[in-house]
Amino acid sequence: MRDKVTAFSALVREFHETATGTEHGLASNPFARIEGGRLRLRREPRQSEPEGTAALRQLVRRDLARVRIEQLLMEVDTHCGFSRHLAPSMADPSNGDAGMLLTPERHDSALMAALVAHGTTLGISAMADSPADLTVRMLQHVSRTCLRDETIRRAHAAIVNYHRALAVSRYWGEGQVASSDGQRFRVRESSLLAAFYPQYFGYYDRAVSVYTHLSDQYSVLSTQVISCAEREALYVLDGLLENDTELPIHAHIVDTHGYTDHVFGLCFLLGFSFMPRLKNLAARRLFKPAGSPEEGLFGSRSYAQLDALFSGTSDLNLIVEQWEGLARVATSLKNRVVSANIIVRRLVSSSPSNRLAKALTHLGQLVKTIYLRRFLNDSAFRQQVHTQLNGGESRQDVAQRIFFADPGMFRSGDYYQMMNRASCLRLLSNAVLVSNPLHIARVLEYAKAQGQAFTPEAIAHVSPLAYRHVIVNGT
Secondary structure, three states: OOOHHHHHHHHHHHHHHHHHHHHHHHHHOOOEEEEOOEEEEOOOOOOOOOOOHHHHHHHHHHHOOOEEHHHHHHHHHHHHOHHHHOOOOOOOOOOHHHHHOOOHHHHHHHHHHHHHHHHOOOOHHHHHOOOOOOOHHHHHHHHHHHOOHHHHHHHHHHHHHHHHHOHHHHHOOOOOEEEEEEEEEEEOOOOOOOEEOHHHHOOOOEEEEEEEEEEOOOOEEEEEEEEOOOOHHHHHHHHHHOOOOOOOOOEEEEOHHHOOHHHHHHHHHHOOEEEEOOOOHHHOOEEEEEOOOOHHHHOOOOOHHHHHHEEEEEEHHHHHHOHHHHHHHHHHHHOOOOOHHHHHHHHHOOOOOOHHHHHHHHHHHHHHHHHHHHHHHOHHHHHHHHHHHHHHHHHHHHHHHHOOOOOOEEOOOOHHHHHHHHHHHHHHHHHHHHHHHHHHHHHHHHHHHOOOOOOHHHHHOOOOOOOOOEEOOOO
């Protein structure tokens, strides 16, 4: 939680610096200009790939051998040992006949089969018909005793932490930036979360959204099954605050559906940089601070053409008045006293007379104004936002490939069963992610031995999310 004096001094200084920088740079800004008191934006030119990118991509694709999903899982397990976290509870006495029949070797096979069964939505009945002589009862036993929320979370953390430690992973990022987005899946049975989503599924099929948080190294940090009728912004902070990995996330990127002024304010209080890519950017309202002793520093200052864009004010007096309450909210979130989506939902739906929610809105509007001016000024900053969101869309292709059976829908409408499948899907996609950089590292070593070197920029443009070589209908 930021100190009040430090926070306001930083806001004052940053507002003035970004406003002054934007005003001075308008004449030479190729992206934004002001005409007739309105902001006009130009389409940015397409970024060209660094030299050598196409050659490296071809080398990687050529040497990717086809592999079955269960073999890929076992290979990744030999590197990071995620399966040791998928252990049955010592307090669970329900071993039963199925548990007694599982030798260590057969237990490992059953564990991998269960992960594939749930993560691909094939189901344990299909996976039980296999050469490993695994029965439905065995897979049910492993699923019930080993694939629990706490064990899967620890297994995910082991995979992500191993991937972060790989030297090749640094080419894509330092693990300090994340993004989040939702992916819609049909639901066969009735569910309290499911809703109609005509844009993708017509007027007859219900769907839910699997909301994932992705790092700039392409690893998935968090997965939540939510209603696709709700605004994704309610769940942005859940994935950030429940990050159990070693990734030091300090900035978060979303699209328009993941943005509200409240999330801007809460991210500021929690020390996260919130970086949404907003639709209709030229029509967004900008806010100028007003009130409090700091007003004299910038409240009456003129920023020439930029003044025409300020259509509202943020009341600093109100923010100061409610600062202790805002601090308590941020502390509760950081200590995981209550889920972030519950806090955000209550603040968003509160009445206009709620001064705490109003103060958070004013704080968020001011932070948003500072962010948008930086977005207008800095082309590298804009490119970072676009690149991270594009990476999230690429990961959705991987998830769609893996979650292929039945056909790519949740068969059960039960929340816990859907979360189990979504969590196993996350584990499978992270396993694919670990496998690919290991292969890319081998390709780079071989190319170097042959006298062929590639720049870090070229390597960063080769996605580690290749998936067409993975045979997903496991045995």
